[in-house]
Amino acid sequence: MRKLKNSELGRLNVEEFKSTTKIPLIIILDNIRSLNNIGSVFRTSDAFLIEKIYLCGITAKPPHKEIHKTALGATESIEWEYVKDTLKLIERLKNSKVKIISIEQAENSTMLQDFNILENQKYAIVFGNEVKGVQQEVVSASDFCVEIPQYGTKHSLNISVSCGVVLWDLFKKMKL
Numbered sequence: 001m002r003k004l005k006n007s008e009l010g011r012l013n014v015e016e017f018k019s020t021t022k023i024p025l026i027i028i029l030d031n032i033r034s035l036n037n038i039g040s041v042f043r044t045s046d047a048f049l050i051e052k053i054y055l056c057g058i059t060a061k062p063p064h065k066e067i068h069k070t071a072l073g074a075t076e077s078i079e080w081e082y083v084k085d086t087l088k089l090i091e092r093l094k095n096s097k098v099k100i101i102s103i104e105q106a107e108n109s110t111m112l113q114d115f116n117i118l119e120n121q122k123y124a125i126v127f128g129n130e131v132k133g134v135q136q137e138v139v140s141a142s143d144f145c146v147e148i149p150q151y152g153t154k155h156s157l158n159i160s161v162s163c164g165v166v167l168w169d170l171f172k173k174m175k176l
Contacts, residue, residue, distance in 0.1 A: 017077045022051040023174045024122035025167070026098065030086045030138055031057035031129040032159060039070030040160035041127070046074040048171045053078055054124075056086040070160075086126070090141050093124050102126045102134045102142040103166055105155065109147040112166060117173045125166060127159050 012020060027045055032038055038060055045053055055061055061082045062068070062075035083089040090100050101115075101123055117123075126142065128134030133156075139145055148157060148165055157165070 014073075014077045017046070018079075020049065022049045023171060024120075025050050025170060025174070026093070026122070026124040027053045027163070028086065028089065028124050028126040029053065029055050029059045029159075030126050030134055031132075032059045032127070033130055034159070035060055035064055035066035036070045037130065037158065037160045039067040039072075039074075041163050042067070042071040042074035042078050042080075044160070044164050044167055045078050048167045050078065050167065051122075053080040054089055055080060055082045056089060057084065086135065086138050087141060090124070090126075090138065094141075094143075098122045098124050099144065100124050100126065100142040101144045101146050102128070102139045103148065103162055104128065104134045104139055104145055105147050106139055106145045109145040112146050112148050112169050115144070115146050115169075117170065123170070125170070127163055127166075130159055 025048075027041060027050055029038065029041060038055070042053065060067060062071070062080070067075060094100060099118075099121055103125060126134050126138055128138070146166070148162060150157070
């Protein structure tokens with residue numbers, strides 16, 4: 001085997017990315033503290049053709065050198081918007097027929113592998129604060145609560161890791 005050169009990967013440029021069809025997924029970052037986590041979410045969202053990212057509450061906004069360090073330019077390709085109040089954003093999205101999914105450990109949550117995507121439905125996925133998770137009010141306002149199964153001694157994943165796991169799973173379900 002030979003590693004491929006960047007020139008052999010067939011990557012889209014920013015303009016091609018912006019004009020390509022995206023999967024019907026929106027990311028909501030609910031009070032994310034770490035600038036590196038924010039940048040990682042941008043980069044992962046670019047990889048899986050995510051429609052848009054909403055940055056809410058204390059979540060920092062580009063341009064910022066610490067976000068750029070992990071986003072590697074994805075802040076230029078991914079559409080994003082800052083909205084101060086996560087609950088108001090959720091209300092607005094629900095009025096537009098978007099289904100809201102909080103990624104959280106909660107009563108009656110659905111395990112990620114068991115969550116079924118509805119055809120022709122747009123979803124917004126909420127990822128919460130590194131310490132406190134998704135705000136309870138946001139979980140309560142969500143249409144679904146989806147949990148990533150974990151089998152070890154720890155009961156949480158880093159938000160950027162959670163984002164990668166969830167986006168890969170939903171991308172596979174939507175693209176197949």
